[in-house]
Amino acid sequence: MSSFLSVRDLKVHFPTVDGIVKATDGLSFDLERGETLGIVGESGSGKSVSSSAILGLHRKTSAVVSGEILLEGTDLLKISDEDMRRRRGKEVAMIFQDPLSAMHPYYTVGNQIGEAYRVHHDVSKKAARARAVEMLDRVGIPQPDRRVDDYPHQFSGGMRQRAMIAMGLINNPSLLIADEPTTALDVTVQAQILDLLQDLQREFESAVIIITHDLGVVAEMADDVLVMYAGRCVEYGTTKEILTHPEMPYTWGLLSSVPDVLGDTSAQLVPIPGNPPSLLSPPPGCMFHPRCAHRDKVPGDLCRTVLPDLVPGTRTEGHLKRCHLTDPDAVYEREVLPEIAPDLVEER
């Protein structure tokens, strides 16, 4: 039995005058209806590029997309442009970050939401507007019948994101991709938006991919986590497993960069040194080795010369990691955990 969504060896390459930019290089994952996958990584790690590929948003003139994207058995990369267009926004919908620039400044919110409905349903403008009001109400916008005629700039940031969600969900998509849905919002609004997304997911029984660089969002929302670095998956597993027993130093770095307000405030906040590598000329060996504090623990200088495969982790089945370390769990408990969460070490 194949999964609802099954991505296999997805590659998105952008040919440029200086060479090929491998924004996504060999990404694979599965997702079932009602489940949520969190894709985590720094800016430029290929999260958004990969999800845009699922919607078929890359222009053929600028990007080369290969691999398989099977949605209920249909390969979205093989169907015609027109077929893909019909599915876009209906079966697969996307919520973008920064809704101020993602909504057209010259049209009312209702017009833009209604438009998403009218593309896929043969209804009058009036009916589409009524449906837009209904959706605005559903996402918790007060006085939706009045606000529907407002322009995006008349909405607050949180309301714009709600409107964006209304636009994404108006056709009951079976797959919803949320690209950093809460990044531009303040924390209290963030929590509301995440709750809303969860409610709606339960209601519509959609599969959700949530793209974020915020592990807090992942902990709250996701069933599975996929950590991306420089266009590749570096760690993949259930959220619980990844957050408690990460086996890849990059994931450790992400965890160390999250402040724990309620926990031990004496814990250090350790940023990952350096910058993400250039996708045009990635470093040899493991892409992360120039920034990795543990590269010298691996004998034979493997980290600098050989790209590690994505292999099962040491503890549970389904946990995949791309790292040469032979005993990552031990290193994590011994060296990383005491720094970032001393109280947790005692519990263990």
Next chain:
Amino acid sequence: MFAYVIRRLFIGAILLLVMSLVTFVLFFASPVDPGRYACGKNCSPAQIKQTNKALGYDKPVIEQWTDFLRGVVVGREYPDDPELRAAAPQLVTECPAPCLGYSVVNTSTVNAEIKEAFPISLSLALAALLMWVSGGVLFGVIAAVRKGTIIDRGIVALSLVFYAFPAFFIGIFLLKFVAIKWELVPPPTYTPIAEGGIGLWLQGLLLPGLTLALLYMAGYVRMTRAFVLESMTEDYIRTARAKGLKSRRVLVKHSMRAALTPLVTLVGLDFAGLMGGAIITETVFNYNGLGKLAVEANQTYDLPTIIGLVLLLGTFVIIANIIVDVLYAVIDPRVRVG
């Protein structure tokens, strides 16, 4: 919005006042004696003095300026001097408000001159505007959609070629070959709608309008292309595509609406500038429009005509600016006030 327009009109009026003063002062600061020119070739000092008196040139500059302003508001009579008017009442010329002065060179009021030339320039500018905006936007959008292809390159190259040709070349080429040698259209002459109907009016405007349009179109093609390409990279275009809209609808409803907004400003100002600026085209096709009138007035030191034209064309620019700003508010909801 209403209060805004009133405020802008008020500022515009002050601007015109300053403009008229500057033109007056500049003219009298020049070493030319306007009375000498107005009088003619062989004039005795007594005749020059008489002419100066008749036209009011014997008064101080500021007084002439206030006389002029009074004329604009309530109208005036020529000759300027009351004694001369009383001496020869049959020679008095009425110049009703808004009187812009009396041109000795053409022996008529400036208003009458403008009244004759204005419809010609307006028709010409309208015809050119229609052609260059529709052509510029059409080819600009095609070039943007087909970016990088031979079509795109061809359009951009061709528009550069037309941009590089001077107006007199295109004008004379069209006149000499299209109209006279190949006889594709009759040689253009201006026929007012009242005389020959819309058909003849349009026929006369075809070639001179096309001359101007080709010149302006080049810039509009390139700007439209750039604006459309720029808007295509906006986030809201990605949103529109993610909804599953057809690419034509993404282009027309989402991209072009945003891309064409800056063109409104340019169209307004270019149109106002063209009202008195189509000098070469008007000369080539022998259209007696405002541009030609202005050049002739400069050659003959026809001070009243020059001042009248400066104010009229300044008014066009000011009004065009106000219209453009109001249009902007209509197009872009974010700039709406109140």
